[in-house]
Amino acid sequence: MKKIALALLAALILTLGLGLNAQAEEFQVAVAANFTKPAEKIAQAFEKKTGHKAILSFGSTGNFYSQIKQEAPFAAFLAADSATPQKLENEKLIKPGSRFTYAKGALALWSKTTGYVDDKGEVLKKNQFKKLAVADPKLAPYGKAAHEALAKLGLEKAVEAKIVTGNNITQTFQFAESGNAELAFIAWSQVCQDGQLTSGSVWNVPADLYSPILQDMVILKPGENSAAVQAFADYVKSDPEARKIILSFGYELSE
Amino acid sequence: MLTDADINAIWLSLRLGATTTLFTLLIGGPLAWWLSRGDTFFRRLIGAVVTMPLVLPPTVLGFYLLVTLGPLGPVGQAFRALGIPTLPFTFAGLVVASVLCSMPFVVQPLQNAFEALGERPLEAAATLGAGTLDAFLTVILPQTRPALLTATVMAFAHAIGEFGVVLMIGGNIPKVTRVLSMQIYVYVENGEYGQAHILAGGLMAFAVLTMMAIQLLNPKRKNKPLTGLTRW
Structure with missing residues (x-):
């Protein structure tokens, strides 16, 4: 035993x-x-x-x-x-x-609505939207990139009053996902699966408009x-x- | 529907809730009693400090806790000197943070109840020959039962729902500190809203049920022991 x-x-x-x-x-x-x-x-x-x-x-x-x-x-x-x-x-x-x-990371301008964003980003220049969601440039690299792109396009002043600021890109995305903002500068990775857009409409912001x-x-x-x-x-x-x-x-x- | 990670998170939250409730009552009960037995500047100060978690943004409180309890902070260094591992990023750390955050929800109702109770029932009990423990068990506990129940449920519910402080102190480590609220956060960051909705929905149902439980277990007006006593 x-x-x-x-x-x-x-x-x-x-x-x-x-x-x-x-x-x-x-x-x-x-x-x-x-x-x-x-x-x-x-x-x-x-x-x-x-x-x-x-x-x-x-x-x-x-x-x-x-x-x-x-x-x-x-x-x-x-x-x-x-x-x-x-x-x-x-x-x-x-x-x-x-x-x-x-x-x-790649910056994207996105809308929940299909066909709302064109592939040249003209929707920004037409300026007929009410709210544009952008992440806080001090906290989020994508927010900084978005402001750089707006400045390069010469639109910073024109859209200034329409910007709503998200804490991070998740919150920024939620502003647009919930329809509270028609447009949002987000990360391409948030709406991309296997290289394809998952929903809504998007403009892939050219890389020369913002620092990497x-x-x-x-x-x-x-x-x-x-x-x-x-x-x-x-x-x-x-x-x-x-x-x-x-x-x-x-x-x-x-x- | 629920993944293993979800079940781990729920289990961890329940454990955190139960442990927090126990310690908050053990510390908050006597503290509320002490606060209710006298009105000095010092007592008011301590009362105010206990209430602080209601006012401070969770991430701010979390950050100060992280720094204080961390290896470079005063508490952390004391722990180091004693050879005890520091608290951040452990379950024990979550409990400490959670007890602090739940404290006002226990101290407030209990202090009010103890104050409303007054000295007379205790004096009466003493006259009838009851010792301290006897008076506690047969006079204080039954008379302040509704407040005690509220304190218990609120401590538990708040510990389950807390996010900002525990994220900072816990570090969101699977199976160690990733509680239910963090699991929801991970799903949302991931864009997996479906799974997030399931957990958030469950949490909402839990909140409604616990608050209903307080309402049902604390009958209004009828048989309210405290008011009855003060009249007597």
């Missing part, structure tokens, strides 16, 4: 040990909320390929910055801009040399010495599968 118990115990310890020795690693990744969908797909594909599991947290880039400064357990960070990762780099809170641009919306990724202190985290960053940066996913959600790649 005693022998059996001992054997069982040994078997238990062995299986536990094997479990612990398995190659698969788990780590936490902070992801800018606007990159939720592609990040989920990328994490799935990465797990399938390597067995490592990236556990994703979603939030605003600004919140994550505060949290990382308070030693949040995130091993890596996919931000919605390049300014925040740069700031973290300057403050020596990242793995040296780990910062790179993983995606470039760069989204940077960094490896943070908790992930500094992990090969799995490095593999994840490499995967996001250069694996054809990851790049295909990023493109399919309406982002561009940096090169």
Whole structure:
């Protein structure tokens, strides 16, 4: 009886040990909320390929910055801009040399109504709409890009009184989605699936009208010495599968 | 209809609600009692501080909590010195933040009830030879039952609904700190409105039911023990 118990115990310890020795690693990744969908797909594909599991947290880039400064357990960070990762780099809170641009955002002028927005953006010049939703240029890179585009088109003064300001691009999108604003400057990724417009009408704002919306990724202190985290960053940066996913959600790649 | 992630989030919210209610009552009860037994400047100050979460925007409160409890803040450094892991990004951290946010909902009704109760029932109980515990169980508890019920339900309901503070303190980590309200946020950011509607609808139904429960369990006018007593 005693022998059996001992054997069982040994078997238990062995299986536990094997479990612990398995190659698969788990780590936490902070992801800018606007990159939720592609990040989920990328994490799935990465797990399938390597067995490592990236556990994703979603939030605003600004919140994550505060949290990382308070030693949040995130091993890596996919931000919605390049300014925040740069700031973290300057403050020596990242793995040296780990910062790179993983995606470039594309600005779009969108309406819920089919046929309302033409593919030249003439709807802005005609100026017959009542409200134009734009994200806060101080808080959201897409808001800054939208104001740059309006300035380049010489329309900033003309539409000024009609602008309603959203906190972020999700709120800006909701202003237009709910029909409270006929038009909104949003991220192309919000209304794009597999490279196609999902609903309404859109003008893909030409890239020369605004400075590039760069989204940077960094490896943070908790992930500094992990090969799995490095593999994840490499995967996001250069694996054809990851790049295909990023493109399919309406982002561009940096090169 | 509900994914595993949804069920995890709901379960986490329920656990947070229950734990928060317990601690808020344990701390808020005695605090409300102390606030109701005297009127000094210090008591008024503490009373005002307890009410602060009602006024401060959740993200502001969340940010200050994050900084205070974090490894660089005073509380965080004390924790470090004692070898205890710091609170942000843990379930315990959520509970601490949540207890603070729910505190006014417990202290306010209880303090009012304790004040309305006055000294006389307790003096009467003492005259009849009741000890402190006896008086608490047989006089205070039954007489302030409606307020206690309101406090309990409000603490629980508020802990379930809180978003801004717990997002800041919790970091939205699946299975650890991603509660129901954050799960809805993730769906909305994702553009998955259908799934968000299901959870939000459930939350709304929950809110209506709990508020109805307070209404039904606290009968109006009829048998209101407090008013009856003050007349006596």
